[in-house]
Amino acid sequence: MSLLQVDKLGVTYPGQLQPALHQVSLSLARDELLVALGPSGCGKSTLLGVLAGFIAPSQGRVLFAGQPVTAPGVERAVVFQHDALLPWLNVHDNVAFGLKLQGADALTRERIVADTLRLVGLADVAGKRTWQLSGGMRQRVGIARALASRSQVLLLDEPFGALDAFTREQMQQLLLRVWQQSQRGVFLITHDIEEALFLATELVLMSPGPGRIVQRLRPTFNQRYRAGEDVRAIKSDPEFIALRESLLHSLFRQGHEEAA
Amino acid sequence: MSTSPTTLIAVPDSLDTATPVAPADRRWQPQAAHWAALSIASLLLLWWALTASGLIAPLFLPPPQAVLAKFGELLNGGYMDATLPQHLLASLQRMLLALLAAVVVGIPLGIVIGVFPLARHLLDPVIEFYRPLPPLAYLPLIVIWFGIGEASKVLLIFLAILAPVLIATAHGVASVSQLRQQAALSLGASRWQLLRHVILPGALPEIITGVRIGLGAGWSTLVAAELIAATRGLGFMIQSAAQFLVTDVVVLGIIVIALVAFALELGLRRLQQRLTPWHGQHH
Numbered sequence: 001m002s003l004l005q006v007d008k009l010g011v012t013y014p015g016q017l018q019p020a021l022h023q024v025s026l027s028l029a030r031d032e033l034l035v036a037l038g039p040s041g042c043g044k045s046t047l048l049g050v051l052a053g054f055i056a057p058s059q060g061r062v063l064f065a066g067q068p069v070t071a072p073g074v075e076r077a078v079v080f081q082h083d084a085l086l087p088w089l090n091v092h093d094n095v096a097f098g099l100k101l102q103g104a105d106a107l108t109r110e111r112i113v114a115d116t117l118r119l120v121g122l123a124d125v126a127g128k129r130t131w132q133l134s135g136g137m138r139q140r141v142g143i144a145r146a147l148a149s150r151s152q153v154l155l156l157d158e159p160f161g162a163l164d165a166f167t168r169e170q171m172q173q174l175l176l177r178v179w180q181q182s183q184r185g186v187f188l189i190t191h192d193i194e195e196a197l198f199l200a201t202e203l204v205l206m207s208p209g210p211g212r213i214v215q216r217l218r219p220t221f222n223q224r225y226r227a228g229e230d231v232r233a234i235k236s237d238p239e240f241i242a243l244r245e246s247l248l249h250s251l252f253r254q255g256h257e258e259a260a
Numbered sequence: 261m262s263t264s265p266t267t268l269i270a271v272p273d274s275l276d277t278a279t280p281v282a283p284a285d286r287r288w289q290p291q292a293a294h295w296a297a298l299s300i301a302s303l304l305l306l307w308w309a310l311t312a313s314g315l316i317a318p319l320f321l322p323p324p325q326a327v328l329a330k331f332g333e334l335l336n337g338g339y340m341d342a343t344l345p346q347h348l349l350a351s352l353q354r355m356l357l358a359l360l361a362a363v364v365v366g367i368p369l370g371i372v373i374g375v376f377p378l379a380r381h382l383l384d385p386v387i388e389f390y391r392p393l394p395p396l397a398y399l400p401l402i403v404i405w406f407g408i409g410e411a412s413k414v415l416l417i418f419l420a421i422l423a424p425v426l427i428a429t430a431h432g433v434a435s436v437s438q439l440r441q442q443a444a445l446s447l448g449a450s451r452w453q454l455l456r457h458v459i460l461p462g463a464l465p466e467i468i469t470g471v472r473i474g475l476g477a478g479w480s481t482l483v484a485a486e487l488i489a490a491t492r493g494l495g496f497m498i499q500s501a502a503q504f505l506v507t508d509v510v511v512l513g514i515i516v517i518a519l520v521a522f523a524l525e526l527g528l529r530r531l532q533q534r535l536t537p538w539h540g541q542h543h
Contacts, residue, residue, distance in 0.1 A: 052446055053445075053446075054442055054445075071445075072442070072446045073448070074446070074447065074448035076446060077446050077447060078443055079443075080442075080443060084437065084439040084442070084443035086457070086458065086461065086462075087541070088461045088464075088538060097444075097447060097457075098447035098448060101444070101447055101449050101450075102447075102448045129537070130538075131538045131541040142443075145447070146446075146447075149447045155446075
C-alpha cells in the first residue's frame, strides 16, 4: 500500500504565469526509495515542499495514508541540503529533539536515540556540538534526527549536494543501509544523475517550464548493491553508464526544446 | 584556551576526524592585546609629553600625574559632597536599572515585532521617530512630564538603550533560518515550541549584540541624564567641574566612565561567548 499519494498536482506561485508544477502524479510505498531527478527550476524542490506540507497545492491533491496533507507533520520528516540542525544543542540532543517535542518519555527517547546514533555511526560523537563536525557528519545528524522522530517517510532535499564526491558516495551507501533497516519510505530530490540511478527503486525525471515528470524508470542498481555488489563496480557497469548517458541525453533534449 | 575565536582548530570537510595542525612557527608573535596595549601606552606618552613640555597649559589639559593625584584625592575626600566611589555608584545604579528595564521591555517587544509583521508596521515608525533624536532634545519634555526625580534620569538612559535592544531582537528573530524552522515543524514543533526552542536561541547572539550596543548608547546619555537636578553621579561630577574649569576632575571623570563602560562591555562579550559559542562558526 502506498504511504504518499500525489494526484495531478499543480502549483502556481502568486504573480507567476507559468506553473511551477503541472500534472504531477506519484506514489511512494513504505519499502520504496523514490528519486526525483532534474535540473534547477524543474519544480523538484516545490514538489518536496508540498509533500512536507510547507507549500499548498493549487491543483490536485497529496494524500498521506489516505488523509490530505495540509501542514507539516511528524510522519513526514525533512532533511535539507544545508543542515538545519540546532547549533546550541549537541549531537545527542539534536537527534532527541523531535522526540522531545513530541513528548516521548525519557526512557524510550534514550533508547531510540542510542539506536539511531549507532545506525548512522555517530555514537562516538554524541557529546559534540554540531558546528564541530564535518559536512558529512552534520548530514548524518540530520538524517538521524529525522529517523529518531516518529516519521514514516523521509523527505530528503538534495541531502548530499554540498558534500565532496568522496563523502557523497559514502553517504549514499549509508542512506541505503538506513533505508533498508529503518523500514521507511524515502523521497529524495537531486540533480546528480549517478546518485539518482544508484539510489532509486523508482526514478522520475523532471523538466522545467512548467515543472513536470517527463520520464519514469525503475533502476535495479540499488538491489544489486544490497545483494553485495561493490559500489564502484555498479557505477562503472556498462548498463549503468548507458542509462546515465540516456538520462543526460533526455535532459539536454528537454533543454533544447526549452530554448527553441 | 585563548579568547580569540581564530584559534579554534578547523575540522576538515572530507574526513570525519580532525587532523592536528602542526605549530608552524614558535617565534613570538604580537597578539591583538599587545597592539591595544601599545596604542594606549602611546596615547599616555603623548599626553605626558605634551603637558610636560609646557606646550599646553594645565587648564586645558592637566598632566597625567595631576589626574592620578586627583584620583587619590577624590577616593576619600570627594568632590561636590561625594567621593568618587559614591559618584560612580550613583551612575552605575541608574545605568543598571535602565539596562534591566530596557531588557525586560525590549526583548519581549522585539520578539513580538520580529514574529508579527503587523506589530512591525505599527511600531517601526514610533521607534524610528525617537531613535535618531538627541536625548538633550527631548530632555525638557521628560522633565515636564516626569519631574526632576530619579525616574526621569533612568527613563532617559532607558530610552537610549531600548532602541538598539528592540531593533536587534526584532531583526534576530525575523532572520532565524527558515530551513531550521521548517525542519522543526516537520519534527512536530508547535508554534510555541518553535519560538522557545528554535527562534529564541537562534536570535540570542543578535540580542546580546543589541544589549552591547544599547549599553554604549546608555553611557553616552549619562551626562544628559545627570543634567536633571542630580547631586551625585559621574556625569554630574563632570558638569560641575566643567563650570568651575576644574579640568583634572573632568578628565578623571571621562577616564572612569571609559574604564567602567569597557569593563561592562568585556563582561558582555564573555557572556556572549559562553552563551552562544556557535556564533561566528561558519553558520
